[in-house]
Amino acid sequence: MAHCYCSVAGCSNNKKNFPHLSFHDFPADAGLRACWVRAIRKDEGPTFTILCGSTYICSQHFTSEEKYVSASGRSKLKKGTVQSRFLWIDWGSVSLMRTTVTT
Numbered sequence: 013m014a015h016c017y018c019s020v021a022g023c024s025n026n027k028k029n030f031p032h033l034s035f036h037d038f039p040a041d042a043g044l045r046a047c048w049v050r051a052i053r054k055d056e057g058p059t060f061t062i063l064c065g066s067t068y069i070c071s072q073h074f075t076s077e078e079k080y081v082s083a084s085g086r087s088k089l090k091k092g093t094v095q096s097r098f099l100w101i102d103w104g105s106v107s108l109m110r111t112t113v114t115t
């Protein structure tokens with residue numbers, strides 16, 4: 013958890029600055045994981061490697077319909093979820109920023 017930050021381009025959220033956000037690991041399923049990588053417009057390779065335990069996507073990129081709260085109170089993603097919010101589309105939009113920026 014020491015270096016828990018979001019790997020989406022243009023998103024600089026990390027656990028330190030946004031402790032209320034959840035940071036989600038990439039799925040273990042190769043097919044779904046490829047979908048996630050495509051969704052954030054990256055390619056797995058020398059410039060981008062997914063490391064379990066250090067490569068995350070923050071919960072800002074998921075709609076509330078894609079998340080649920082587990083019995084232990086943690087925010088989890090529903091099976092098969094691919095991010096539907098893209099910062100390169102939504103960056104600065106009222107709907108996205110309203111929940112996280114209050115100043």
Ligand SMILES: [Zn+2]
Nearest residue numbers: 018020023070
């Ligand atoms: Zn993010």
